[in-house]
Amino acid sequence: MKKIILTILLLSMCIVPKTGYSQQKGAVVAAAAGALLAIGAGVAAVEQMKERAELTATQYILSNNPEFENFSLKTLDFDGKKLKDISNTSVITFKIQEFIPTDKPKLNGKKHILLGFTSYGWINEYGIDYEKVMWFLIDSEEWLNMMTVYVKTASGEDRDNYIKESLTNGKIVNKGVKIKSKMEVPFYQLSGDLYVTKDYNDEIKFIYNEKSLGIFLKETKNLVQMGRGSIIDIHEFFFKEN
Template sequence: MKKITLLFLLIITFLVPKNAQAQDNGAAIAAGAGALLAIGAGIAAVEQMKERAELTATEWILSNNPELVNFSLKTLDFNGKKLKDMSATSVITFKIQEFVPQDKPELDGKKQILLGFTSYGWINEYGIDFDKVRWFLIDSKEWINMMTSYTKVASGEKDDSFVKDQLTNGKIVNKGIKVKSKTTIPFYELSGDLYVTTDYNEDMKFIYNEKSLGIYLKETKNLIQIGRGSIIEIHDFFFDE
């Protein structure tokens, strides 16, 4: 909160000219105050969306995964996002980790990722419409299977065992998979209008395009893009933390 207050003060400093006339200063201050109110409203709206999304995700877990009894749930997508950016978001990602209840418990249990795939109009003037979100809970094994399929379509590598080994011991980066700073599986260089596809399961097709993972949901017929940065963040959650 202190950081946000300091940011507002800095914005006022830059919005108000040092050599302006008194009346101009007054107008500038009013304009600055209006801008700050707009920024504050945007921050508050995103924070409210985050809380609502986390509540809905938790309710989905409780309803559909009774085996999850003690767990932490945090979003990966809302930090630093503007309201207009969130309306264009195609997938909300939540980190889930189990723990043993005790004083000051450590998050040292099983890790999973909950993916909430959105569709057009999921954010409107009334807030979030969660009827337009499809949920998938994924553990590290399923993530490796997904990334193996993705890596194969993105690189042409055919050996499943080799790909899984590189994924488990390395990192996904923009240009491929790296193990100890060496690129062991390079990805194709494709222009923005080229796509390579593979059928993953009864729910999804994967589409490789430059710097993104495209997931085509067969039921809703939506093509959803997950940026390479999000892929890296999820992979690091499973295998680095």
């Protein structure tokens, strides 16, 4: 924020001509201040929505998963985003990790991801309508199963054990599954209007398209696009220690 303020003030000084400087200085400063207030309001709104999202996700966990007694919950989606980006978000991702209570506890317990799939109108003039969000709680084993089917959808590889080993020891990148510098499972190169599909379970179907994972929710009949960056972040959260 300090860098933004300094940049705006410097630009304001540069665009004012020397003639009539004293008369225009006040107007320029006022304009810069207005721009800063707009930026601050946007940042504050995003932060407020992030806090509200985390509160609602926490309430969901407390209501539906009483076995979670001590846990950390943080969103992966709101940092660095603008309001218009958030309103277009089709899935909110929360990372959850259990811990043992103590002074300055370490997050070293079991990890989960909570996915909140949004539908049209989930953000309106009144804020966030969480009745338009469908929740899925996923642990590392379930995520590995999901990514195995996703990799099978996105590539010509069909050996489950080989895919799981590659996923556990490597990482997902834009072009496939890589272990260190070697591409173990390359993904299909598809144009934007080509899709490969595969059923995962009774609730969702995977749709592979270049640089994105499509998840078709059978109950609502919504197709949700999950960016490759989000997939990479979630996979690293589960398996970054390997």
